[in-house]
Amino acid sequence: MSVFLKASWENIVMANYEIEPEILSKYLPSGVELDLYNGKAFVSLVGFMFKNTTIFNIPIYKFGTFEEINLRFYVYRKVGNEIRRGCVFINETVPYKVVAWLANALYKEHYTTIATKHYWNIKDTKKEIKYEWLVDKKWNSIDLTARTEAKTMEDNSFEQFIFEHYYGYTKVNTIVTEEYKIAHPSWKINEISSATIDCDFQKMYGNDFAVLDKTKPTSIFLAEGSAIAINWKRNKI
Structure with missing residues (x-):
């Protein structure tokens, strides 16, 4: 029971x-x-x-394929001589209540449920890749066009910084943090020719992130996934 969840993550957009x-x-x-x-x-x-999800190798047929929208930032942890680079999720949004409930109940994550497509x-x-999610009766979206040909990320590039964080860190409370590992190969990326972001950050993520409503993205990336x-095991740190 060392692996809790398996799935395929496909066409991953990062603004x-x-x-x-x-x-x-x-x-x-x-x-x-902070990283x-x-x-x-x-x-x-x-x-x-999020496609073809299994939990402890048991397929979740009806609820195993869905869109996910999240907002994350980047951190690292020193363990001896090792640097563990990871992500913290402000919020993760999926269309199925059962998926959100399971993640929140088992792992104290920050999942919410809204309509997506x-x-x-x-x-x-x-x-042509587009993700949409419904907030206060308005569809927010990430919409882009990219080349189908994929390329390897360059070492020490901004793309590599954004995509290659292999740990997740969950703030349980002001004292306790849970650490978990996400296993996947280095992803190939697609060159983007055009992109449009329509997101009400304040309504979606709260007043702390209202500043993003007036901020242009530094970059937008697409990885094949x-x-x-x-892993099932989570370390308390």
Whole structure:
């Protein structure tokens, strides 16, 4: 029972925003530090497909494939000589209440449930990817066009910084943090030719993130994704 969840994460969009570190301070779990890129802090608005989910190798047929939208930021933890680079989720949104309840009950995550949908149109040379989620009767969206050809991320690139955080950290309370590991290969990325973000950050994530409504993303990335596995064991730190 070492692996709790297996799934495929596909067509992962990351819209990345520079943000003042002070905004993130109250969300920072105990025992980790903000992970900065060139001295700057970032949050990412993420959209992707969660497909063919199994829990302890048991398929979740009706609820195993769905869109997820989340807002995350980046941290690291020192364990001896090892640097564990990970993410903290402000919120994770899925369309099924049972999925949100399971994640929150078992792992004290921050899942909420709202209506979501997606549109994919993948051709020989072009991908059209769109994720939508409903907030106060308005559909928010991430909408982009990219090349179908995929390439390997360059070492020490901003793409690598954004995508290659293999730990998750959950703030249980002001003292307790839970650490878990996400296993997947390094993803290949698609070159984006156009992208539009329509997100009401204040309504979706609260007043702390209202500043993002007036902020343009520093970059938007698309990764092909892969099979992933999340361990059952969580370390309390």
